[in-house]
Amino acid sequence: MAGQTRRRGAALEEAILQAAVAELTESGFAGLTMDKVAARAGTNKNAIYRRWPNRLALGIAAYKQLATAVPLPDTGELRGDALELLRQANRHWSSPLGAILRDLLVAAGGATEFLAQLQDQSGDAAAAPWLTVLGRAVARGEAAPEVLHPRVATVAVVLLRNEFVVRGVPSAPDDVLVEIVDEVYLPLVRRRGEDAGQAPG
Amino acid sequence: MAGQTRRRGAALEEAILQAAVAELTESGFAGLTMDKVAARAGTNKNAIYRRWPNRLALGIAAYKQLATAVPLPDTGELRGDALELLRQANRHWSSPLGAILRDLLVAAGGATEFLAQLQDQSGDAAAAPWLTVLGRAVARGEAAPEVLHPRVATVAVVLLRNEFVVRGVPSAPDDVLVEIVDEVYLPLVRRRGEDAGQAPG
């Protein structure tokens, strides 16, 4: 009856996103229901569906609001940098935010159009810090130049993610991180320019 | 009215599982509904819920029926064996069966009690062939003995799985497999006993 000052456009969109973020942090993606988001934003599902085609799209948009960049480590040694990057990743995936990311990846279920939006947070963009850190190590002579390749550079973090997927652990113990670095990553990137395993004939 | 010869116990259980397997192969895990399985098995949901607590458990049980062991390669060279193992995994994950496995892992969502049942197919048991193949390579002098460790031995297959998760590809091209073997796996396991990256002090 009184002044209803109906929100529109960007204002309403922000309110919806903020409500989605709140639901996401409180209840995870599983608990993100369109009705609850609408209720919390003080609107209704219509307004949401006009902006996002489905629940997953809304979830991804809300997740992006939450994702934040972490500082690049620079300990002066590859081992320290690699461990710090792994610890950052471990913290992230152990956090409620990590659980949400996993749920979203799961819900995307290989749909490339959705995966592309999440890769900035989990995939290719994750390669950038590793390449930087590894580049410094190469300059220092700690690593062979031919390892400056995304596939090689990100081996450590891929192995750590594998721990989460396969073991379903809430958080990988630090031993595991150290093992990944010492048993796999450092030996891999330190190889001096031996014959790099070309096929025979 | 006439002789209904009602099935019980193991006979009924097999019928249900077989129906679940059929639904799984035809429609994937998403299409595996309790009602359809019951109808197909010529029974009703009661009989199912008496045996499996929920849809996921039934899906896992049905998947296990489908999973079959593959022969261990022995090409006489580590590179050939590794590539063959990767190609087997690639074929598996590209197949409808692989899609089902991914869906199940997704549905398990980190629940350890379910993950444990799937790890035989995707996780730890997958380490056994790699350790065998790698053991032969060590005996031949193709690999350093200290790499006979599950974490190191399975690096290649973990990287391949990562391709599926991150890229959402239906099937990894063979170049990727070759790259994983030549750029990562072989250099990693071939390291001669250098200083294995212990922490400084």
Next chain:
DNA sequence: CAACTAGGGTACTTTTCGTACCGTATTCGC
């Protein structure tokens, strides 16, 4: 000021899981 657009309220359809009842066939203990 009139026409158009976008929000709000609400109800509804659909799908599917999981549960509850109730009568009956089969098996098991005696």
Next chain:
DNA sequence: GCGAATACGGTACGAAAAGTACCCTAGTTG
């Protein structure tokens, strides 16, 4: 063999939750 316990079959139901459809109304736009 015979009665009691158990497991099946049929069916119906409750509970979410996604997504859709209308209709009315508040703002915006020209």
